[in-house]
Amino acid sequence: MKYLILALLVWSLVSCHDDCDPEDTRCSGNMAQICASDGDWQTVDNCSLVEPGEWECCEWAFIYEDAETAACIPLGECE
């Protein structure tokens, strides 16, 4: 029984996600994220950690397949 509970616990850790549409992108805090094939948000880049200089996440950094897409760009360039 305890193995079953452990397995369920591990499964819940691995499988939990906050539904999104695959390939959607967003800025979460200062992180550029993409929605994975399993509907879970994944971080592509933490803009606060980009070097050199200061960077910010911009939700309309570029157009990808006709959609505005998030990416890290130098601070002040997101207009």
Place this chain on the structure above:
Amino acid sequence: MSRHILLDGPIQCLGGQHSPPKEVIRIINKYSKIKKDETMTKKEFKRLWNGLLTHFNARVIKKSDDELMEAIASFLDVLKIQNREAFLNNWAITLRHNIYLPFTVGDDSKITLEEQLIVLCHELTHVPQWDDPLFVLRYVSSTAHRAEEETEALIAGLEACHLLIGALPPLNEEAVKLKAYGCKKADIKVVEKALTMASIKIEKGGVSTEAGKVLRKLMLS
């Protein structure tokens, strides 16, 4: 686990779209000058190579010299998953702090020194991933998570490629490599888009991966 890390052949860095910032131009000029004079290579390569390995506390082992890799190659060959020679000659693998490479480090007769550094940056990204106790479970249980871990390593390779050569390879070709990892078409589409997101930052001169940052610092020092 044997298919954990793969780089199937040398990375080709082809034309970037944007002008890199001054700092990157300085690095590129430095290295193209070195290349032209043919004095770069071995000494500078060694410095960068050793600096990267030291930072990650990793070591490199030639695959064909390692009994474990020989055993895995034979095992995969028997199961007809992968030809023995193809496994030993084409795939790079990282197991914890050990990086198994299919080429002789510093021998540029088959793969250039820049490409060797790019492969190393990719593999080094997997070293800290092993420190996550859920890494193996996540890697084997979900193709989406596997794609995520590999995306980070591919981004490190792209950063190294841009720093060393000044351009990026075709991103769709990078993403499609994950087919060999058992990733689905949907995962590969996500990876291609994620690499494009990262390329925006890279072409503007930014690095975010640990391997990219260390390489950049070493190149500037």
